[in-house]
Amino acid sequence: MSNKESSASSPAPSPLSPYLDAVANIFHPVASPVLNSYNLFHGWKESMGLVQPGTAENLTKEVQQVHLANWFFDGARADISKVVSANPAFQLTHTFSLGSSSRPPAYNFGAIFANANTFLHGSVDGQGQVTARANQTWSPHDISKLQAQLTNKPAQTMVQIEHDHLAPHYTFSLKSMNPGLLDGTGIHFVSLLHSIGPRLSLGFETIIQNTSVSKLETSTSYLAKLTSLPDRSAAASAALSPLGGPPIAQPFSPSWIATAQLQPSGNVQATYYQKMSDKVDVALDLQTNFQPASPLGPSQRGATATLGAKYDFRPATFRAQVDSNMKVGMLLEQRFTPAFAFLVGGEIDHARNTSRFGVGIQIESTTM
Structure with a gap:
């Protein structure tokens, strides 16, 4: 009885089984060495302790978070935002700015929508200029981004994918600015950053400028990133990878990062970031400027070094920096309540005998 039940439960052989077995026997002598070589190479890579190096675009992200280039403003500014929904996140923003006498007052209205996989941001200013940004996360490995700027000013409308x-x-x-779907014109970027050890990553970024069908120019920059050793938290985040699959290496937060970029013109940009403590970050940026003589001007040989620090306190964030061109700047963000912050910043250029000053407020309201 048990033999009959076992024979009844086992599936009947398919008429195609002999043919499939014959095809498998033909390709097995070729496929087996290839698969074995791949498994050996994959095991060798895993034994090296490689990590996820991040993107080439964010090579100096930590330095940019410390320095004032992306944070400083002059004149008066007010940012008013209203949180309509928390999940999914939906927020409306109003920005009023008043600059110097050469820059008229400006108003900007924006909206932000975000959930676990999608981020949408759009804004329009008083001059009718529309900007849009969209990020879509397809999987833990793939992210697509779109940026657009629409304006009535000539040669300033831009689309980036x-x-x-x-x-x-x-x-x-892969990145493309103002791509031509029919003739392939536009400015295209191809970058690769690969980890070759637990601390060192190397890569390149190639720019392909195809301004017309008959004119094609390429230039390549070479990238290097050296960090401290990954800590245990990085290993723990890799062990908790989603989807129940094999562990996925996650970007970690090292205590220090050193980067170098060799540009096509021969110039070098080198940065160093050090996390001194939970509240203090320090960053150094060195950029050379070597230009041969041309009809546009004489040759130039020089370098600029910028040293900055960021202090994070419970109610405030303070940024300060100084560079070799005798320029000193600072920015203080004082948060009195979770919904109200006051910003004040200043910059003095001793070489040019000029200065800038900015003051602003941030107000956030919610209906929840």
């Missing part, structure tokens, strides 16, 4: 593929040990990115 990019895609990042974050593999366990490398990141491959």
